[in-house]
Amino acid sequence: GAGVSQTPSNKVTEKGKYVELRCDPISGHTALYWYRQSLGQGPEFLIYFQGTGAADDSGLPNDRFFAVRPEGSVSTLKIQRTERGDSAVYLCASSPGQLSYNEQFFGPGTRLTVL
Amino acid sequence: AQKVTQAQTEISVVEKEDVTLDCVYETRDTTYYLFWYKQPPSGELVFLIRRNSFDEQNEISGRYSWNFQKSTSSFNFTITASQVVDSAVYFCALLSFNAGKSTFGDGTTLTVKP
Numbered sequence: 001g002a003g004v005s006q007t008p009s010n011k012v013t014e015k016g017k018y019v020e021l022r023c024d025p026i027s028g029h030t031a032l033y034w035y036r037q038s039l040g041q042g043p044e045f046l047i048y049f050q051g052t053g054a055a056d057d058s059g060l061p062n063d064r065f066f067a068v069r070p071e072g073s074v075s076t077l078k079i080q081r082t083e084r085g086d087s088a089v090y091l092c093a094s095s096p097g098q099l100s101y102n103e104q105f106f107g108p109g110t111r112l113t114v115l
Numbered sequence: 116a117q118k119v120t121q122a123q124t125e126i127s128v129v130e131k132e133d134v135t136l137d138c139v140y141e142t143r144d145t146t147y148y149l150f151w152y153k154q155p156p157s158g159e160l161v162f163l164i165r166r167n168s169f170d171e172q173n174e175i176s177g178r179y180s181w182n183f184q185k186s187t188s189s190f191n192f193t194i195t196a197s198q199v200v201d202s203a204v205y206f207c208a209l210l211s212f213n214a215g216k217s218t219f220g221d222g223t224t225l226t227v228k229p
Contacts, residue, residue, distance in 0.1 A: 041221050042206050048215025056215035101148040101210055106160040
C-alpha cells in the first residue's frame, strides 16, 4: 500500500514569505506527527494530531508555525514570515490507533530552503 | 526535561564486524518508551524496535539485538556481522507514556565498508 507522502519534496522561498507543506498519511492512520530535521541532527518534534485535533503542539517554535488537519487525514504545516533559520527538512509521520507509542511511519520529507 | 544522547557521531567498520551503537536517555517519567529508527541514504526513517520501561528483557531480531538497562538509562543497539546495507544514520528516541512528543538523539552515522 501507499506510504506517507509529502509535497512538495523541495521548496525554495524568500525570507518573509508564507509556505504550506502538505502531508498525506497512510490511509486509516489516526495519528499524525510533524518534525523538523536540521542537518546533522535528529528529528525535532513539532506537533501531534490524533484525528482532527492537535493533541500536543508543544514543539511549535513560535506563532509563525501552524498546522491543521481538518478532516483527520491530510495535514498542512503552515509557516508565516519565513526566516532563514526555518530552513530544514520537515518530516511527517503517521501511526495507527489511539496510542501514541505505536510505530511511526515516516514520509520522505520536504526540504525547505529560505533564502 | 527529556534528553537522548548518542555520543558516537560516526562509526566506521569493515563488513562482518560487530558494532554497538550507544544510547543514553534522561527522563523523570516512570513509564516511557524507547525506540530505534534507521535513516538510510534515501532519507526515510524506518522503525526498528520499541521497548517500554517495564520490559528490560533483551531482544534479538536476526543480526540485530538490543540491550535495555534501566539502571544505567541505556538502550544500546548491536549489529552482528555488519553488512554494507547497514550503512545509515541510526536514531534513538524516547517517548513518555500517553504523550505525543518524542525526543530523538542526534543520531549515529554508521558506515560499513566492504
